[in-house]
Structure formats: C-alpha cells, structure tokens
Amino acid sequence: MFWPKIVRTLVATALLSCAAAIPAQQLVNGYEPKxxxxxxxxxxxxxxxxxxxxxxxxxxxxxxxxxxxxxxxxxxxxxxxxxxxxxxxxxxxxxxxxxxxxxxxxxxxxxxxxxxxxxxxxxxxxxxxxxxxTSDENKWFVESRSSKTNPYRDFYIWRPGHTAPDGTRTPPNNYPSYFSGPAWTLDPKTNEYYLHYFTVHQPDLNWENxxxxxxxxxxxxxxxxxxxxxxxxxxxxxxxxxxxxxxxxxxxxxxxxxxxxxxxxxxxxxxxxxxxxxxxxxxxxxxxxxxxxxxxxxxxxxxxxxxxxxxxxxxxxxxxxxxxxxxxxxxxxxxxxxxxxxxxxxxxxxxxxxxxxxxxxxxxxxxxxxxxxxxxxxxxxxxxxxxxxxxxxxxxxxxxxxxxxxxxxxxxxxxxxxxxxxxxxxxxxxxxxxxxxxxxxxxxxxxxxxxxxxxxxxxxxxxxxxxxxxxxxxxxxxxxxxxxxxxxxxxxxxxxxxxxxxxxLRAHTLAFVYGDYQDLDPQNEKIYAYTRTLGEKKYLVIENFSSGPVTYTLPNGLKAATLLLSDIPASHEENASTLNLAPWESRIYKQ
The missing domain is CATH 3.20.20.80 (Glycosidases)
Structure with a gap:
C-alpha cells in the first residue's frame, strides 16, 4: 500500500484523543463534541x-x-x-x-x-x-408461567387467545415471529399464550409494568x-x-x-x-x-x-x-x-x-x-x-x-x-x-x-x-x-x-468526524466520490466499486490534490482531474 509522508508522520505520532483538544462547550461545525x-x-x-x-x-x-x-x-x-x-x-x-x-x-x-x-x-x-x-429459563419467566396469580405474571405478555366452538385454540393475533412461525406460544401450565417476537424460548417482557x-x-x-x-x-x-x-x-x-x-x-x-x-x-x-x-x-x-x-x-x-x-x-x-x-x-x-x-x-x-x-x-x-x-x-x-x-x-x-x-x-x-x-x-x-x-x-x-x-x-x-x-x-x-x-488517519482528521459530506457523483454506477469538509480543510475520497479499471474525471473541474492514502502502491496521481483507478481501488486526498 502507498503511505505518503503525511500519513507516515501521523503513524509515528502518538495517538491523541481529539476530544481532549476541544473544550466540551465549544461546538465543532455545529456539533457538540463527544x-x-x-x-x-x-x-x-x-x-x-x-x-x-x-x-x-x-x-x-x-x-x-x-x-x-x-x-x-x-x-x-x-x-x-x-x-x-x-x-x-x-x-x-x-x-x-x-x-x-x-x-x-x-x-x-x-x-x-x-x-x-x-x-x-x-x-x-x-x-x-x-x-x-429474556430466556424462558430466566427466574422471572419461571415464576411468571407457574400460575396466573404469581407476582411475576405481569412481567410478560400473556393472553387467552381465541377458542372456536369446537374447542380449537388459536393465538391472540396474527403476529409472526422473526424466526418463522407465530409469535405466540400456548403454555399448558396456565393454558394461555405468551408473546415472543423471536424464538419460543425468548418471551417478551411487559414494559408497561x-x-x-x-x-x-x-x-x-x-x-x-x-x-x-x-x-x-x-x-x-x-x-x-x-x-x-x-x-x-x-x-x-x-x-x-x-x-x-x-x-x-x-x-x-x-x-x-x-x-x-x-x-x-x-x-x-x-x-x-x-x-x-x-x-x-x-x-x-x-x-x-x-x-x-x-x-x-x-x-x-x-x-x-x-x-x-x-x-x-x-x-x-x-x-x-x-x-x-x-x-x-x-x-x-x-x-x-x-x-x-x-x-x-x-x-x-x-x-x-x-x-x-x-x-x-x-x-x-x-x-x-x-x-x-x-x-x-x-x-x-x-x-x-x-x-x-x-x-x-x-x-x-x-x-x-x-x-x-x-x-x-x-x-x-x-x-x-x-x-x-x-x-x-x-x-x-x-x-x-x-x-x-x-x-x-x-x-x-x-x-x-x-x-x-x-x-x-x-x-x-x-x-x-x-x-x-x-x-x-x-x-x-x-x-x-x-x-x-x-x-x-481518521483519529487525526476531525473532518472525518465532524465534517460536512457531499456526494460528488450520485448516479455513477462504479465510482463513489465524496468530500468531507471542516472549515478550510477538505478531503476527497474516491472509491472504485468495480472489478475492472476505471478512468474517472472528477466533476465540476475539481482536481485531486495531495494523496494521503491509497491501497495501491502505484497510485501517485496528484493535482489531476482525471484519475486512473485500479479494480476496487480507494484513495484519500487532502484538497
């Protein structure tokens, strides 16, 4: 990979917390630092x-x-x-x-x-x-299913369901589970259904309690x-x-x-x-x-x-x-x-x-x-x-x-x-x-x-x-x-x-945290090109989302200035408006 001088310098520098340099009450580009x-x-x-x-x-x-x-x-x-x-x-x-x-x-x-x-x-x-x-083995549910009068009964969501004239039981509603099948299971101990959006072993808690x-x-x-x-x-x-x-x-x-x-x-x-x-x-x-x-x-x-x-x-x-x-x-x-x-x-x-x-x-x-x-x-x-x-x-x-x-x-x-x-x-x-x-x-x-x-x-x-x-x-x-x-x-x-x-690089570049984002070419089917801008500092990111080489001309007369990082060793193009990108190549420029 190509590591230009500016990145080698950053790598050699001890990692500092960006937040430590910013007073808590001072906004950064309108954001409260955290x-x-x-x-x-x-x-x-x-x-x-x-x-x-x-x-x-x-x-x-x-x-x-x-x-x-x-x-x-x-x-x-x-x-x-x-x-x-x-x-x-x-x-x-x-x-x-x-x-x-x-x-x-x-x-x-x-x-x-x-x-x-x-x-x-x-x-x-x-x-x-x-x-x-929770798990159905959680002590709350073990107690809850033990009887309708148990103090933990209302920790979960129980319903009687529907009973047809022939005695057939059906769930309270048609909710499906994330993991296939209905989201209700009939528990034989109390003859009521409990709700589980996920597996039958994961009964939903009743947050109304x-x-x-x-x-x-x-x-x-x-x-x-x-x-x-x-x-x-x-x-x-x-x-x-x-x-x-x-x-x-x-x-x-x-x-x-x-x-x-x-x-x-x-x-x-x-x-x-x-x-x-x-x-x-x-x-x-x-x-x-x-x-x-x-x-x-x-x-x-x-x-x-x-x-x-x-x-x-x-x-x-x-x-x-x-x-x-x-x-x-x-x-x-x-x-x-x-x-x-x-x-x-x-x-x-x-x-x-x-x-x-x-x-x-x-x-x-x-x-x-x-x-x-x-x-x-x-x-x-x-x-x-x-x-x-x-x-x-x-x-x-x-x-x-x-x-x-x-x-x-x-x-x-x-x-x-x-x-x-x-x-x-x-x-x-x-x-x-x-x-x-x-x-x-x-x-x-x-x-x-x-x-x-x-x-x-x-x-x-x-x-x-x-x-x-x-x-x-x-x-x-x-x-x-x-x-x-x-x-x-x-x-x-x-x-x-x-x-x-x-x-x-991200740890030392506040623009990648708090900077504004602009997509330069939204409809391009192979290239994702965008900028992150914080005050006078602007960074350009170019990514070739394809398995073939692409020659790409930046829109609006923009030029790629100083190359900070590329995953391809041969990528030394700077101050150019037209870039030759290898398959799946990504680059970061400082503008």
Missing part, C-alpha cells in the same frame, strides 16, 4: 473470538489475551456481544441471569480482568443490553457501577408494544418490524431510562433500531430529547437481504447505496448522530456481500469497504475479522449450521414444500448469521489458532491458511495494516 462521536468501535462476538482453555468455545480470558492486538489496531471502544448466563438458544441473546457470566465464557473475575485490561489500554467497553425479552423497568434499570446500574461505559441496546424500539396489539394488515405482514417498532410509550420509557440511569454516568448508548425509518431517527437520538446517543439504521446493511420474507440475496447498485448515505446527510441534523456499518453478528461477511471475495479482488475490495466505513458521517463500527477481510463460509448442508434462524426457516420453508432444500441451502449460505460467527482466524496453525482443542463450536473457514492475522501482520500490503493506518 468521545463516542470520535470513537472507532470494534464488535467482539465472545464465542468466536479466542478460546483460552481448549474447549472450542471463545471466552473472556481469550479476549483479554488479544487486547494488545485491538489496541494496535487503533480502535478505542469494544462492543462485547452478550456474555451473560444463557442457555444459548439464540447465541446468548436469551438471557437467564443478567448478573452472571455465561459459564462457558468464564467468571465474573474474568470479566473484571478483561475490563481492567481495556481501561489500562485507554479503551472503553460497551455491553449488550437485551431487555425486550413499572416493576419490569425498575429491574432493568437496576441491572444497568450493576454493570455501569462495575465500570462499563455504555450499552448497545438490542431491538430496543420493540419494547413498547402496539396499542391493543390488533391483527396486522396484509400490508403490515410484508414488513412486520415496522408494525412492531416504536410503540406509543417508547419515548416515555427511553426518557425514564435516561433520567433514572444514563444521565448519571458518562455513557455511550446505541440502539438496534429494527423497524425504525430514517425519518423516525431524530425521535430517538435528537440531542434535546435525552433518550439515546445513536442508533443502527439498517437501510444500507439490509440493502441485499431484508429482515423478513423468503431467503435470497437481492441485487444492488452503487447509486442505491449512495442514495442511502446521501439521505442520511440530508435528514439528520447537527443535533442527531449517525452510525456507519455494514456488518455485525447478524450479517454475512461484508466483503462477500458488498465486495468481491475472489482471491484476486478480496484484499482491494475489503480495503475499499473499510475506507468507506471509516470516512463517512457517523461513528464507525467494525466487526471482528473485517480488518482481515474474512469471507463467508462455504456452507453445504443443514448440519453445517448452528443458526436457529436457519433451522426454523428450514422447517417452515423446506419441510412444508415451499422451496427445495437445494435452493434454500444455496440462499442461506450467502445470508446466514453463521457466516459472521465462524471462529476468528488468528494464524495458520490447526483451527486457525482460535483454540488448542480439535472441535471448535462452529467450523473454521477452510481459507484460514491464506487469511489470518499472523500472515497479515507481516505483510505491509495486507488489509490489517491498511485498516490500522486508516484508523490512525
């Missing part, structure tokens, strides 16, 4: 990151052993996916005890050691807050007092249920998340949460805004509302695969992707904050979805995608392995999968004859959440250095001998070393 706006967040999925004891399951001690790696990468916030005690029906998002660590991951002492190691390296930790639902909210706030204080810096809030727009919960219309059934989300009391609950808990700590909060449109974002993150700091809007990440509907990878176009980011720049004001991401624990690998993961193009396209994520508006979120350009796994048969969503969908789609097994499995290989959950590829030793055991919980991608952190560490042109340099 540490979480200037952060680069790295998501760790504990089960798949690093196994320290050879049992084939990633754990907290394994994460601690890799903190130097994360510090060298340059990220300054770690988002830890659920580490709580759980039966693990849905990858830890079914929580049995919010105040205990999952035994497979270690102990509370291991958590404290991890947290101390993060703080020692001047990084921060946010954890998942999963409070739309103030005792539920009080217990949730107590859990939040428990972890904040322990030293965590905030929360990623799982499906938080779903906690307020639709008034009366009537049947969904035919139109609503095409996209149930929009019907489920942003119920009548959501703002009330979030403001109460902020008032009772968050306002008393220096936190970062990001909501998983399933079912929330861009136009609704301000109602969650407006800085005068005192609710959340930011949310994940999934318009870009789900451009190729919707939350609901039959499996399949939809075609996409670069103008469509650019239109999403362009609309964010128009709709979100200086009082709203955005996030930038294309991957997480629920998505297939970004380079396999939006790039070209062929051996010839994988490295360049992975670099390009990270260039985009780290230079667009909002706090960037990277998922473990993105910095290596990890790819989708070559899934072949149903037995290869761990994902409960795949197994449930197989029953609903294949076993009922709606789709052939071959077609279903071909689609799922591109879409499954398991693509993101295969073990981290650390080196070329057996099982990619993830475990010293022989049976990791999910198979390691066979390409680990070619794609792994040890190999990329020693390769100056690797994705890993490029991302390290890119993060350092």
């Amino acid at each position: 540490w979480w706006k200037e952060a680069v967040v790295y998501q760790v999925y504990p089960r798949s990151f690093k196994d320290s004891n050879g049992d084939g399951i990633g754990d907290l001690a394994g994460i601690t052993s890799k903190l130097d790696y994360l510090q060298k990468l340059g990220v300054n916030v770690i988002w830890l996916s659920p580490h709580f005690d759980s039966p693990n029906v849905d990858g830890g998002y079914d929580i049995r005890d919010y105040r205990k660590v999952m035994a497979e991951f270690g102990t509370m002492s291991d958590f404290d050691t991890l947290l101390a190691g993060i703080k020692q390296r001047h990084m921060r930790l946010i954890i998942d807050l999963v409070v739309n639902h 103030p005792k539920v909210r009080e217990d949730v706030y107590s859990i939040m204080r428990f972890w904040l007092d322990r030293g965590v810096d905030g929360f990623r809030m799982d499906v938080i727009p779903l906690v307020s249920k639709p008034t009366g919960m009537p049947d969904l219309t035919a139109e609503q059934l095409k996209d149930p998340p929009n019907a489920y989300a942003n119920g009548p009391h959501l703002a009330e609950y979030l403001r109460e949460m902020n008032r009772e808990v968050l306002s008393k700590y220096d936190t970062m909060t990001v909501g998983e805004a399933t079912g929330t449109t861009l136009a609704q974002t301000d109602s969650l993150v407006g800085d005068g509302r005192h609710e959340l700091d930011m949310v994940f809007n999934f318009d870009a990440a789900l451009l190729r695969h919707p939350d609901f509907g039959p499996p399949g990878l939809a075609p996409w176009s670069l103008p469509a992707l650019k239109a999403i980011y362009d609309s964010h720049a128009v709709v979100l004001t200086k009082h709203d904050w955005d996030t930038v991401f294309l991957s997480n624990h629920d998505s297939p690998r970004v380079v396999s979805t939006f790039g070209d993961d062929s051996p010839a193009m994988r490295v360049s396209s992975a670099k390009l995608l990270e260039t985009m994520i780290l230079t667009l508006r909002g706090t960037p979120f990277l998922y473990e392995g993105d910095e290596l350009g990890m790819t989708n796994y070559p899934f072949k048969q149903l037995a290869d999968y761990s994902d409960i969503a795949v197994k449930n969908a197989y029953k609903a789609e294949v076993e009922t004859g709606k789709i052939s097994a071959a077609s279903f499995l071909a689609d799922q290989a591109k879409l499954t959440r398991d693509n993101a959950r295969t073990p981290m590829q650390w080196d070329s030793s057996p099982e990619a250095g993830f475990t010293t055991g022989t049976h990791p919980w999910l198979a390691v991608n066979p390409n680990y001998r070619q794609i792994n952190a040890a190999q990329e560490e020693s390769d100056p042109a690797s994705v890993l070393n490029y991302v390290r340099t890119l993060i350092k």
